[in-house]
Amino acid sequence: MQYKKDEMRQSILNSGEEAFLNLGFTNASLRKIVNNASTTIGNFYNYFDSKEELFKALVVHDYKKFMRLLTEHNTINRPDYLWEESNPKVGRDVLSHFITNIIPEFGNGFILLIQSSKGTQYEDTRELLINEVRNHFIEHIERFGENDNLITYAEIMASQFVDGFTKIFSDYQDKEVRQKLLIDHLLFYMIGTMGIIGDF
């Protein structure tokens, strides 16, 4: 009954994903999850060792990919040069290309990691990502000379950038809409950053 088993497992995964996204890890109760998956609390433990293991199964793939992105940092083809690009049309085009590659990289697992992992071993992921983004912002800021105030603000910017990025994935499933919003999002941060760096 391997086939059947896989179906059940998938059903639990789907139900868990939905519950975690809507309620967060702690507030999503196993009872609701198994009810939605049309199975029982006892049977749940035939598929997963604990509530946290279910969460892990939902995010582990994206988490690894995400950690690879963070550590392999420099090998990624990032459109950083855009920060110095002055022709807006070129900007949109390159970003569009870049975003198209990014989109499939982040699934619901990513959203769970950032928005719903409080109470799990992954609860620091958002912090980690924000820190990475923050350092990235600081890099750019520092090219224009030290500015303590801006470096402090980089922390704020970073957390907002990450949350906005996640929110787009979370609130909009349509690929085209997502892409447009992500481009706006990146542009917004590039322009905003350059703006406060240049003090207008």
Added chain:
Amino acid sequence: MQYKKDEMRQSILNSGEEAFLNLGFTNASLRKIVNNASTTIGNFYNYFDSKEELFKALVVHDYKKFMRLLTEHNTINRPDYLWEESNPKVGRDVLSHFITNIIPEFGNGFILLIQSSKGTQYEDTRELLINEVRNHFIEHIERFGENDNLITYAEIMASQFVDGFTKIFSDYQDKEVRQKLLIDHLLFYMIGTMGIIGDF
């Protein structure tokens, strides 16, 4: 110990504030709160009628002020004309003046209202504020002609703006630092918005 009543009340308020900020309303348990306040659950109810009443005591002042700001909306001297201002120095100065007036208006109660009120009667406050900000963004965007994509993005911007604004109050207590960050924050959003409106 009767003569200590105010001290105990303050101790519970402090412990509650800390717990609500760190864990949110629902996950902050009364047992943790009273342990931190060095008292007992039974005694807690000599000071507050319920967990929610403790929360209310922490936010009600800021909530009223906040609602007044929202409803008296148009009477507030907002630096909106800055959106069309081209001299950056003027921008910083006017904003500085505006921010200085805003700062003392928002205490920790404001942070609780935005970040930790889920499960209380105040849980819609963040939504309310985001909506207000979103409409404000849309106003400016529409001056430059309809743009469905940007109007969708206004939702994202607004929630980020509010969360960033709150984060500044939450992470930085020093008044001067706060002020500088808030100015950066406002500038960042003004520039970013104008940027994506103009498509570079």
Added chain:
Amino acid sequence: MQYKKDEMRQSILNSGEEAFLNLGFTNASLRKIVNNASTTIGNFYNYFDSKEELFKALVVHDYKKFMRLLTEHNTINRPDYLWEESNPKVGRDVLSHFITNIIPEFGNGFILLIQSSKGTQYEDTRELLINEVRNHFIEHIERFGENDNLITYAEIMASQFVDGFTKIFSDYQDKEVRQKLLIDHLLFYMIGTMGIIGDF
């Protein structure tokens, strides 16, 4: 132990019935109930959604039957003509027949409804029944001309009649004994009523 499920459920029902009968709904604590049923508080909630649901399970059947009796009121073959009957032997016989049909209609659920339902959604049942009986008494009284004093006393009579009726069911399980007592009870009230109507 799954195979024992029905036994456990029955055990809780029995324990609950006993506790509700002895202490009333509010004062019967879940702890006592589950202790008597040899299980735990947590397990109780595998069988019933709440304390009130346990009560409901014990009375709902009798409650529906009871409400049907009240609403179908006129279709029931009541021995009312007996009030004018002068031959005592006929009285006992007809009553006996009537009572025999009533007896199986009321189980322990009926006793719970009348005696132990304070604090539940059924707490008005006794009042309802007393009112019905009171109106019935008044009907008979008014055939003999208005008598304000007696009409006031009808309230007392009705509540006593109902409580006595319930007490018979509560204190005596044996069907034959019950039947005899119920006949005495009805006779007692018929005679008593006629007596005070006639002022001896």
Added chain:
Amino acid sequence: MQYKKDEMRQSILNSGEEAFLNLGFTNASLRKIVNNASTTIGNFYNYFDSKEELFKALVVHDYKKFMRLLTEHNTINRPDYLWEESNPKVGRDVLSHFITNIIPEFGNGFILLIQSSKGTQYEDTRELLINEVRNHFIEHIERFGENDNLITYAEIMASQFVDGFTKIFSDYQDKEVRQKLLIDHLLFYMIGTMGIIGDF
């Protein structure tokens, strides 16, 4: 401040009486009682050693009188001969005289003892009284020859008689109304009893 003290004590007694009558001993909380008495929980214990002592203070006088009545049983001038009286007018007159003497004997303490003493040391009082009345009924029944069925029913009659008697005191404060109802009540039971003894 003896004067003042007596006032406070009386205030607590009044508030307690009201609460016990309305809610029963267990469900009447000290908090409500002291609030209604316009004092504090701490001060309560300056006047009474415990919740039960407050109850005791409210009933002890009536309880003693009641116990005296029970033990001095035969010395009371009871209208028992009425059971053999055949002229109804004489019946009402004698009863009226008897009742007039009884009424002041039973105050609210008596109602508390019968209706609200569950959970206190007096919770058996109702039982005691019912038993006494039951024996009294049986005496009369046995004059007409053994009748097991009636003797069993005497238990029912007795509890109803007592509850009805108490209900009249509890529901009607007006002396004249009370008197009329009590007469009806006694007559009702005399007639009813004679009726079922005689089998019509």
Added chain:
DNA sequence: GATGAATGAGCTTTCATTCAT
């Protein structure tokens, strides 16, 4: 005499997890 802060046991209910069947 009066206050109300403090205590600890009790209440009903929810939860993740274990395990016999």
Added chain:
DNA sequence: CATGAATGAAAGCTCATTCAT
């Protein structure tokens, strides 16, 4: 594979009583 009975800890809250002031 699947079931759901059983457990025990924790949740928010109420209560009678004690006691320092």
